[in-house]
Amino acid sequence: MDFVIYGNTQLSPCMLIMNASPNIRQYSVEPLYANNERIAELLVGKCVARLQPNQKLAYKCWDSSEKSQAIAIKLGLSEVVRMWTMYTKKLVDPAHIDKAFCPAKAYQILEQVRKLQLSDCGEVHEIRESVDWPTYIHDSEVIMNIDPNGQYVAQDIDTGKLLGYLCGVNITEDLAYIGSYCVRPEYQGRGIGKALWDKTIEHLGDRNLGLVSSEQNTFEFYRDVRNFRYISDRSVIVMAGPLTPNPQLIDNIDGISLVSIDGHNVRDVIEYDKHVSGLDRSVLIESLYKIPENINLLAIDDHGHVMGYCFINEKNMRLYYVEPLYADNERIAELLVGKCVARLTPNRRLEYKCWTSSEKAQMIGTKLGLSEVVRMWTMYTKKLVDPAHIDKAFCPAMHEIWGSVGWSRYIHESQVIMNIDPNGQKTVGILVWGKHHYDLAYIGSYCVRPEYQGRGIGKVLWAKTIEHLGDRNLGLVSYEQNTFEFYRDVHNFRRVILMAGPLTPNPQLIDNIDGISLVAIDGHNVRDVIEYDKHVSGLNRSVLIENLYKIPENINLVAIDDQGHVMGYCFILETINGVYSVEPLYADNEHIAELLVGKCVARLTPNRRLKYRCWTSSEKAQMIGTKLGLSEN
Structure with missing residues (x-):
């Protein structure tokens, strides 16, 4: 039997299944099952009557069913293509094909593999939960900021x-991690996972790839088929169980004080973490201690030196996990984690990870009343990667991939505040904020749908956001005169010039400077650029710069003097509107x-529209904008 598809642009369907193809939006009738053609026609006719006119409709039927084809003709549809159903072993037809007027597409899934979008994050969590994987709040959003x-x-x-999800994140020029490889159970075995894998590997290139595997069959698959042949002798033990108080846990140590991590000591914690992990995870630490739900403690000796620190974080299933727990010795580690878990209510479920090579770390897990539930292998394609001081990593940071490189401060320190229209279930307003420091915050993306403006929605959003930000120094950017005056006069914001225009070549621009070389930012010099940026901006923006230079569409240059010192750098970024x-x-x-x-601009094609911002106080910066042929907006 042939499979006939009818369609035109006049009507809409029965099941209201929207086609999510990026280029075509249409409705599809599927399935339409009925005992006879009159009932089938009644069903689809009444469904169609509920829809707006001029929608695109797809309708499928067997070529053996003249009755079904007659229904399509009554709907005003015409044949556009025929498809054949094919099998490798035997034919599979509906049990009662005479009742399948418009069959379901259960036997065939046509999928596309594409990059994740922010709007996908909720459904990705559903996929992870469908395969019984715990999910961490903002997983996908965090990874997107590390590797877009x-x-x-x-x-x-x-x-x-x-149907499925896989992340593969480029950490450095020669290191990447793969994780969260999952396909909905009902769609497994159809090649979806392989398509995801191939696309991800294409993105990661020839880097050393790392992953964690906890099941023997997947371990062997990655080792033998995917060539993850560098396997650590140490595996990670996952211990878990309900938290039970233990009076035998160390209660105090002479010469050691425990304090919460805050803005005054967080830099010391970051330096200690660098020493243990061998990585710069400043954004991770700064994010973790600012999340109010997290529990943390820092161990300090009598000289003020950091001797260890511990975090207890909450998963989305009310499961708490110790991560990381770093300390100079097992006694300090036990003291830290014991005092942290003492802040949890009894019988909370706790998860704790440690290396098989560390009996001392395992003993702490046992004292917490936990027992082993699984072991995980760390596997790489080219060489092993371990912490710089593994003896101090009692509970390593295994929080997927981003635990090793830091989180974006804009994810875990930002909130989206929404007003919902109770009738339309529609977001009508949004205001985004970001706390960058204990005395600094920024406000942005302040918007309300035009049809809902003037109803006090913006005022409610503003008041709620200001309540949260407290007495910090607040910053924002405004480019329209009326909003500028409003923020200045009403909300006490005390200007940046935005210059724009089509790019026009100017031979009077400086062409070279003796003793200054220009090179592209890459893995060899990016740390120098980051240090220069810290010096100029006073902020740690390592994640920003490391992300920017890896995006191939961005244009960048760094200026270096004869001694190899960074003297400046520039990025040109493409915005959404081109x-x-x-x-x-x-x-x-x-x-x-x-x-x-x-x-940098010389690398752009002529007549591209360019934006350039500078301070009103800098005539030299304004002069550069003028030389670029731009004018103030």
């Missing part, structure tokens, strides 16, 4: 349903700044 192109989903192109933006442009003087931006 590192997450992929498989999507049914007809229904829009997400406009290019110069940001940031930092330099020791205006000549280097002009050289950097001039050479």
